[in-house]
Amino acid sequence: MVMFKEELAEKAAAVDALLERYLPEEKGYAKTIFSAMRYSVMAGGKRIRPLLMMETFRYFQGENEKLVEPFMTAIEMIHTYSLIHDDLPAVDNDDYRRGRLTSHKVYGEAMAILAGDALQSYAYEVAAAAAADAAPEDMPRMAQAMKVLTHKPGIYGMVGGQVVDVELTGKPIPEDVLHFIFELKTADMIEAAMMIGAILAGESQETVAQIEKAGLDIGMAFQIQDDILDETGDEAVLGKPVHSDEKNVKTTWVTAYGMEKAVQDVREYSDEAVRILRETGESRHLSNDFLFALIEHMVGRKR
Amino acid sequence: MVMFKEELAEKAAAVDALLERYLPEEKGYAKTIFSAMRYSVMAGGKRIRPLLMMETFRYFQGENEKLVEPFMTAIEMIHTYSLIHDDLPAVDNDDYRRGRLTSHKVYGEAMAILAGDALQSYAYEVAAAAAADAAPEDMPRMAQAMKVLTHKPGIYGMVGGQVVDVELTGKPIPEDVLHFIFELKTADMIEAAMMIGAILAGESQETVAQIEKAGLDIGMAFQIQDDILDETGDEAVLGKPVHSDEKNVKTTWVTAYGMEKAVQDVREYSDEAVRILRETGESRHLSNDFLFALIEHMVGRKR
16 A cells, blocks of 8 residues: 555645644744744654544545644644653653654753643644634634543543553553553543544534544554554664663553453454444445544554 | 731632632542642632632623633643742752642652643643533633633743743843743733633723733732842741742842832832723723732732
């Protein structure tokens, strides 16, 4: 499938250009922070969350792509802020991410803390400005999208998962807690991306709830696949040392359930996600081949 | 004016109760973060921002106070997150605030970073949920309030000011940069509080712009007064060691302009704010004695 890889590269480049457009100009008294924001946002992310958002929007025949763009920007900035703070010396203490020095290695610890804060706040600023300036008929869906954008990365979502992950670093993790961490830390942001795509396309609460479930399944498959790659992958592919997530005792899906079950779980979760997605669109003959290929790519069946 | 002090204490206690109502319950896998959020939010803040918001709303004869409450909660949580991150070892490295141990001294550095992140994200979550669930006729003003709530604490506001402040720690600060820091780091949050009060009361863009200017003046007076107190106050009043803001070379309004001009500037900025506020309400005979007393209290004329 050479076509998919080319299309993916093209679409990811379009997201890069979108992010460039929204990033603040590096000027004025506070320009160091603008530079630090850009450094991490443009550090070669795969743009999976904004792509999932846009492609879900397209699957549901969303029309005005201008509504989605600020939310695509926002979710990537939220993802980036979480990585900057994850990498800090007081948290995971990582010097490299995607083969590049982490924010605090380049800008110092204080500025890396502020760069994370700045990206979180700017993400919400970009989305809230678009919501406030929306046409009256778009306002309810923009407000619903904003609600999801603030909920899923928050204390009952990504941050909550990160807290438990940090607290259990170096300790064995019980299975129920491992599920909790995967669901909150990884799946919630995938859910948010897809739900916002569906909401902005004008889908019903019922369909959005189904998309939330599909997002959860994709998120689980994606994170389990990450654990599998950490066990089997090579450094060049991952951009970080193999086993870098295994300082001290590190419970992963593979150490908890074994490789065979991990591989099977990736398949089951992703099959279920695809089934739900197809079901929501069946009666209306919806399609988006790229979206389904992207999901297969994320869970490692298509490279 | 014994009456004012009693009224202030009563109203601040009502804000405390409001915050208690919104703070997440300390249960579940991630309960450490809920505990850390509560520890800092309930650490005895003066609640100046939520009070200014509510009293500005009342001055403009706002009717449905339920609209304001989530934004009062949000702005106090944003203020608190900024204090937690300010106090971190990599930033100001303060062990005490308001006479209590800072977050990282109690919960450790990683958890303090996450507590700040959590408070920022939860602040936006509380406000965005209220905006999404608002009645259709309230939606535009809720969206405008959300826009201000995400803009003023952000990179062109509070975070931007904090960045410049951190970069210049221990170095002499030119006068234009000192103004920039005061405006962004302190005044922007005061502006946000008062603007949101006016917006939610249904005021026009023109009036909101005047309130923004009044908020700027109050913020400047408030921050200059803080520098004066740091020079003259005693530890019991301030809850932190006198001169604690003066590690190394520390440029303050007092060191830059002298005590006499600093006192005069507090008077001029606050007089101008009061003049603007009275002017916006004059033709409609608006009044709110408590609001004006609160402003005088903030700038140190009334204790």
